[in-house]
Amino acid sequence: xxxxxxxxxxxxxxxxxxxxxxxxxxxxxxxxxxxxxxxxxxxxxxxxxxxxxxxxxxxxxxxxxxxxxxxxxxxxxxxxxxxxxxxxxxxxxxxxxxxxxxxxxxxxxxxxxxxxxxx
Amino acid sequence: xxxxxxxxxxxxxxxxxxxxxxxxxxxxxxxxxxxxxxxxxxxxxxxxxxxxxxxxxxxxxxxxxxxxxxxxxxxxxxxxxxxxxxxxxxxxxxxxxxxxxxxxxxxxxxxxxxxxxxxxxxxxxxxxxxxxxxxxxxxxxxxxxxxxxxxxxxxxxxxxxxxxxxxxxxxxxxxxxxxxxxxxxxxxxxxxxxxxxx
Numbered sequence: 001x002x003x004x005x006x007x008x009x010x011x012x013x014x015x016x017x018x019x020x021x022x023x024x025x026x027x028x029x030x031x032x033x034x035x036x037x038x039x040x041x042x043x044x045x046x047x048x049x050x051x052x053x054x055x056x057x058x059x060x061x062x063x064x065x066x067x068x069x070x071x072x073x074x075x076x077x078x079x080x081x082x083x084x085x086x087x088x089x090x091x092x093x094x095x096x097x098x099x100x101x102x103x104x105x106x107x108x109x110x111x112x113x114x115x116x117x118x119x
Numbered sequence: 120x121x122x123x124x125x126x127x128x129x130x131x132x133x134x135x136x137x138x139x140x141x142x143x144x145x146x147x148x149x150x151x152x153x154x155x156x157x158x159x160x161x162x163x164x165x166x167x168x169x170x171x172x173x174x175x176x177x178x179x180x181x182x183x184x185x186x187x188x189x190x191x192x193x194x195x196x197x198x199x200x201x202x203x204x205x206x207x208x209x210x211x212x213x214x215x216x217x218x219x220x221x222x223x224x225x226x227x228x229x230x231x232x233x234x235x236x237x238x239x240x241x242x243x244x245x246x247x248x249x250x251x252x253x254x255x256x257x258x259x260x261x262x263x264x265x266x267x268x269x270x271x272x273x274x275x276x277x278x279x280x281x282x283x284x285x286x287x288x289x290x291x292x293x294x295x296x297x298x299x300x301x302x303x304x305x306x307x308x309x310x311x312x313x314x315x316x317x
Contacts (some may be wrong), residue, residue, distance in 0.1 A: 016278065040244035075288040082285055083240060083247065087278045090285055091145060107145065 007071040009093055010100045015065050016087040023062040030086040038080035046076060064104055123301045125283040128152035128169060129235055129271025139167060146282035189312055208311055209233050215253050226264035231307065235273030254293045267307040
């Protein structure tokens with residue numbers, strides 16, 4: 001018997017740091033908001049089934065947060081992110097970390113050049 | 120091959136060429152709607168921009184109609200208002216109570232019925248659930264009475280902007296086929312444009 005390989009997706013968000021907070025504090029608050037919103041809207045069963053993980057990637061600036069989840073829960077995750085009260089931009093969805101990194105490395109140019117005055 | 124464009128007709132941001140470029144790059148949204156301001160001139164991406172104006176401020180458009188800008192006439196749905204909205208292109212719905220009456224009265228006029236996602240972003244979970252259920256019903260009614268169902272971000276700041284992927288997640292949750300939605304919206308806009316330039 002062959003087991004079907006589980007497919008995952010990687011979602012990149014840009015987390016805007018609050019004044020008087022460091023990146024870690026902002027991330028902790030965001031995680032709390034996001035988890036409770038997901039469970040509130042879609043329920044605890046889907047929340048735990050989605051296998052949500054936050055990934056730390058050293059090459060990227062700490063404002064970029066990568067979230068991993070099972071493919072079939074991507075829509076739920078995107079909606080929960082939208083309904084989260086933290087100030088974020090939902091940027092990319094990708095099937096591999098490599099592709100995601102490539103896309104992210106192109107992004108700061110648009111953000112830092114004043115295209116989107118964030119923060 | 121027909122190119123289907125992604126559309127966010129309801130942003131409340133201030134237009135700039137740079138903003139349009141950024142939104143296209145970051146969020147993959149091709150066409151954007153902005154509230155019209157008479158100080159706008161030299162709009163570079165005019166083919167990707169739709170300006171919105173209300174019936175009452177239509178006179179402020181001035182010569183900009185001749186500059187090649189495309190305007191959609193909008194209004195906000197209010198059951199108790201005596202305003203005749205049969206000439207309106209797009210109607211913003213804040214409260215869906217009693218909207219059934221409206222479907223019957225203005226059916227067949229090809230009016231766009233717009234819902235802003237920013238209106239419900241901070242709802243509690245139970246209200247969000249009800250919103251999705253209501254949207255399913257409204258979408259069915261829109262098909263039945265020949266209205267164009269429109270979801271817009273209503274973004275008044277950058278964090279309220281939505282990427283095409285998030286729009287698609289909303290549509291899928293409302294049981295709307297994403298390709299069909301974008302295609303219908305593109306056709307509706309093209310119809311409005313052809314009437315506008317007549």
